Amino acid sequence: MKIVGVxxxxxxxxxxxxxxxxxxxxxxxxxxxxxxxxxxTIGVENELTQKQIDEADIVILAVDVKIAGRERFEGKRxxxxxxxxxxxxxxxxxxxxxxxxxxxx
Numbered sequence: 876m877k878i879v880g881v882x883x884x885x886x887x888x889x890x891x892x893x894x895x896x897x898x899x900x901x902x903x904x905x906x907x908x909x910x911x912x913x914x915x916t917i918g919v920e921n922e923l924t925q926k927q928i929d930e931a932d933i934v935i936l937a938v939d940v941k942i943a944g945r946e947r948f949e950g951k952r953x954x955x956x957x958x959x960x961x962x963x964x965x966x967x968x969x970x971x972x973x974x975x976x977x978x979x980x
Contacts, residue, residue, distance in 0.1 A: 878909040879923050880935035883942050884958040887915035894937040894961035901965035914942050932976045937961035
């Protein structure tokens with residue numbers, strides 16, 4: 876499965892990057908391709924390409940604030956949670972993404 880997403884917390888420092896790391900680790904552990912863009916105090920990092928978004932089976936938005944470029948995900952299956960959920964329960968979140976994608980097949 877291909878997963879893309881965005882992590883962005885209110886302060887744009889710790890939780891943004893912790894959420895990215897936890898989601899990418901959990902996704903890879905379950906055998907998925909996963910790329911998480913961060914939108915923090917220093918701007919956008921690991922910016923997703925339109926090709927990555929188009930090829931993704933699902934989008935995970937671990938965000939506590941309004942993000943830039945949300946319209947890029949129009950028409951995609953999206954799971955939106957707080958960064959806290961992504962930090963505390965990344966494995967459950969990846970499992971939820973699997974369930975959503977598998978239910979659509």
